[in-house]
Amino acid sequence: MSDTVDLPRVLVVARISWRSAFQGLRTWALGALSAISALVVLALVLDGASASNCENAAQSLFLLLTVRVVVGLVVLIVAVAQFRTDIEQDTLSHLSSRSVTRTEIALGKYLGSVGASLVFLVPAGIAPLLIAGFAGAPAPPTSVTAAILAIVLLATLAYAAFFLFLGLVTRNALLLGLIFLFLWEELVLLLPGDFPKLSLLYYLQSFANGEVTSGPFSGSLTGVSPALDAVAALVVMAFFVALTALLFRNVETAPQRTSA
Amino acid sequence: MTGIIDAEAATKRYGEVLGLNGFSATFGPGITGLIGPNGAGKSTLFRLLTAQLRLDGGRLDVLGHPAWGEGAFRRRIGYCPEHFALFDWMRGEEFVTALLRVDGFSREEAARRAASAIETVGLTGAKDRRLQVYSRGMRQRIKLAQAIAHDPELLLLDEPLNGVDPVGRATLLRLFQELARSGRHLVVSSHVLYEVERLTDQIVMISNGRALAQGDLHKIRELIDARPHTIELETPDPRGLARRIASWEHVVAIDFPGPGRLSVRSRTPDAFYRALPELVVRENISITALRSPDDNLEAVFRYLTE
Numbered sequence: 099m100s101d102t103v104d105l106p107r108v109l110v111v112a113r114i115s116w117r118s119a120f121q122g123l124r125t126w127a128l129g130a131l132s133a134i135s136a137l138v139v140l141a142l143v144l145d146g147a148s149a150s151n152c153e154n155a156a157q158s159l160f161l162l163l164t165v166r167v168v169v170g171l172v173v174l175i176v177a178v179a180q181f182r183t184d185i186e187q188d189t190l191s192h193l194s195s196r197s198v199t200r201t202e203i204a205l206g207k208y209l210g211s212v213g214a215s216l217v218f219l220v221p222a223g224i225a226p227l228l229i230a231g232f233a234g235a236p237a238p239p240t241s242v243t244a245a246i247l248a249i250v251l252l253a254t255l256a257y258a259a260f261f262l263f264l265g266l267v268t269r270n271a272l273l274l275g276l277i278f279l280f281l282w283e284e285l286v287l288l289l290p291g292d293f294p295k296l297s298l299l300y301y302l303q304s305f306a307n308g309e310v311t312s313g314p315f316s317g318s319l320t321g322v323s324p325a326l327d328a329v330a331a332l333v334v335m336a337f338f339v340a341l342t343a344l345l346f347r348n349v350e351t352a353p354q355r356t357s358a
Numbered sequence: 359m360t361g362i363i364d365a366e367a368a369t370k371r372y373g374e375v376l377g378l379n380g381f382s383a384t385f386g387p388g389i390t391g392l393i394g395p396n397g398a399g400k401s402t403l404f405r406l407l408t409a410q411l412r413l414d415g416g417r418l419d420v421l422g423h424p425a426w427g428e429g430a431f432r433r434r435i436g437y438c439p440e441h442f443a444l445f446d447w448m449r450g451e452e453f454v455t456a457l458l459r460v461d462g463f464s465r466e467e468a469a470r471r472a473a474s475a476i477e478t479v480g481l482t483g484a485k486d487r488r489l490q491v492y493s494r495g496m497r498q499r500i501k502l503a504q505a506i507a508h509d510p511e512l513l514l515l516d517e518p519l520n521g522v523d524p525v526g527r528a529t530l531l532r533l534f535q536e537l538a539r540s541g542r543h544l545v546v547s548s549h550v551l552y553e554v555e556r557l558t559d560q561i562v563m564i565s566n567g568r569a570l571a572q573g574d575l576h577k578i579r580e581l582i583d584a585r586p587h588t589i590e591l592e593t594p595d596p597r598g599l600a601r602r603i604a605s606w607e608h609v610v611a612i613d614f615p616g617p618g619r620l621s622v623r624s625r626t627p628d629a630f631y632r633a634l635p636e637l638v639v640r641e642n643i644s645i646t647a648l649r650s651p652d653d654n655l656e657a658v659f660r661y662l663t664e
Contacts, residue, residue, distance in 0.1 A: 102429065110459040114445065121447045188443040192504070195408035195439075197432035198460045352410040 103205065107198050111206025112213065114193075118183075119176045119214030128172050132222035135159040135168070139226040142233070149235035156226035157238075160246055164222050165302055169253045170279040172218050177211040177261035178271040181346075186269075186353055194351040204262075204343040212258045216250070223250045249302050252331040256298055259338035266342055266349065298334060301327040361385050362512055362543045363407065365569075367416035370402050377402035379567035380416065385545055389538045391554035392547040393659060394564035400547040401440050403564070404516045408437045421512060433461055436510035438501045440517045440547075446490035450481060453489060454504045461508050475507035476500070480529060494521030502530070506537070513537065513544045519553055531557055551659060563662060570662045578658055586610050586623035589630060592647035596620040599643060606633060618646075627652075 119125075139156050147155070184190035193203050223246040227238045260278075264271040286297040294300040305327035361384035370377040378399050394400050405411040406418055407425050409432075418425040421434055445453060451472050458468035476485050479499040484492070492500065498521050505513060515534070519527050534557055538544055548554045554561065561578065563570040571578045593599050599620055600612045608629045613621040624630040627650070638645060651657055 104462065107460060107462060110456065114456055114460075117447065118445065188439070188441045189445055191405075191408070191410050191437075191439050191441075192445070192457060193460060194410055195432070195435075195437045196457060196461050197428070197430055198462075199428050348412075350411050352405045 102199050103201055104199075107202045108206045108209065111193065111198065111203050112209035115180055115207045115210025116213045119179070119211065120217075124175060124179075128175060128218050131168055131171060132218040133225075135164055135222060136225040136229055139229045143229055147233065149230070149233045152230035152233040153227070153235040153238065156230040157242065159226055160223055161303065161306060164219075165249060165253065165306075166284070166299060167279075168222055169215075169219055169250065170257055170275075170283070172222075173211070173215045173254055173257040174261050174272065174275040174279065176215045176218075177258045178265040178275055180207040180211050180262055181265040182269065182271055185351060188353050190351045200347040201343045204266075204346045205339070208258060208262055208339055208342070211262060212254055215254045215258060219250045219254060220247065223247065245306050248328070249306055252305065252328055253298070253302050256331040256334040256338075259335040259342070263338045263342045263345070266346060298331065301330040305331075362387060362421065363545065364419045365403075365416070366418075368403075368406065368413055368418045369415035370399075370406060370411060370567075371414050376567050377411075378406070381564065381567060381569050382416075383562045383569040383572050385543075385562065386560065387543050388560060389534060389544045389546060389558040391558050391561040392545055392564060393549070393551060393554055393561050394547075395549050395659075398549075398564045399567040400549075400564060401516055402567070404437070404439070404514050404545075404547065407514055408435070433508060434511040436505035436508065436513045438498075438505040438513070438515045438518050440520070442494060442497045442501075442521070444489045444492075444497060444500070446488065448489055449486050450489060450492070450496075450500050450503075451476060451485040453500060454507050457504045458507055463508070471507045471509075472503070475503040478506065478533065479503045480526075495523055495526055498522050499526070499530075502533075511542060513542055515544060515546045517547055517549070519548065519550065527553065563659060565659075565662070571658075575658065578662075586625050587627035587630075588650065588652050589622045589624060589627065590615070590647075590649050590651065591620045591622065591645055592618055593620060593643065593645050594618060595643075599645075602637060602641060602643075603634075606630070 135156070138159060139152055142152050142155055181190070184193075194200070224243065227243065227246070231237060261271070261275050264275055264278075268274060283297050283299045287294050287299055301322070304322050305324045363383075363385035365381050365383050368378050368381040381399065381403065392400050392403070402411065406413060407420050409426050409428060412426050421431055423431045445456075448456065451469075454472035454475055455468045458471055459465065463471065473482075473485075476482055479502050481496060481499050481503065484496060489497070489500065498518065502515070502518060505515070518534075519530060522530060531553070534544055534546060538558075546554060546557060555575070559575045560573070561575055562572040563578070591599065596614055596618060600614070603609055603622065604612060606624075606629075608624045608626040609622055610625055611623040613623075615621050622630070634645075634648075637643065652661075
């Protein structure tokens, strides 16, 4: 199998993958999951909570709910389906039997899953702050908005790479992804010493704390610079994207045999 | 070997199950029928040829390249899979266009080729409908459209007539013949033997993952010399005719399946077909019908697998 990568082909595969992520009930479920923070802040606004409370709630919900739960779940569901659903429904044959290379397919599916996830996650990160603004809260500092967008982007890039890899190598990718998100990521954070550094959440939270100096985002957790936090997430992304592309070149794409 | 497709002891295992079991065959130019019952290994062979599966042993080359390979030569191959799974959320024309764009065609060229291929398979009226509402016959046609849209040199068609209505079958058979006449090579699999028989004399017979026989249908029939050949005749005087041919050395059995009918089993059908006209002329015998049920693929396959 060759190493050729042709960007237009990658983008065509990405577009197909992106579109396929918005099919069926899954789209509504992901949309609802992504809207929880915004709905909570909206409820506070309607209940007459003060502007500062609404703003603090928006930022706290981002760190505690969006980053720790919503981002991982949305990316997991979108990215795992890219290979797994295609293999099990036998639609991958339409791509893998053509002249597009396996590396191009893997990169396209990665970009498609990142793009589809961001459609849900960017509003999930920003909408609560905007709604808090209706309560009279001053416009959030640019640093907060930028930090939210950066965290969403970094988390999506890294998680999508890992979950795409899981979707390629195992039929139990969804279960393993959930175990990773809610056991590994959460438990490792609680361990003493350097163990938390084995969690992606560590770097995402550290990035938020390092970038913003007031409100719930402030107060450096780790002392690691935001640049290093970003590099850590990008290294995870690069490693798993490369591993997925490499593996996919040697993987059979037909579903489990039903007949010869 | 220098065929369009060369297989030498090609073996594919699914755990304990053998999908292909030392399959050796050469597929030449033009149309070749790949004949075998369900589960014989036809789809496994196609999946190996399209790099969806990887050989466990032996060799399998397509257009001079190892089948487990990728790159530009794949654009010379069109593949119509047996399964009906499509990107159901797409519209017909969008599906074909997207796969052409994946193959590297520009947006404009892909749109032009998609429209042309869809017209060829007779789906222009349904090109804007979502694939999820397509019938099986329409799905089969849109699969064919994406297989021919990039004008490939070799078409791999896995049970391409499944789900297509009789009129559609006739249309598609004509299309396959036209494609072959224009220089394309086609490998058409089927378990409905008469369809392939109408399409080509060149066949590869597969059963249990092995090539049972390959080549011209009639030559394959000659290979089965251990089995007497059945010839059915209709004549006003079957008993009179039977008396005359009973002494022929190559005739091993004579039956009377019904009024005015005679069934003869001959060890050497060529000798029978030479001797019969002489007898008819010499004795002024009337024969109103003559047919050989053993000459169809169904009979050949039955003999080979018995």
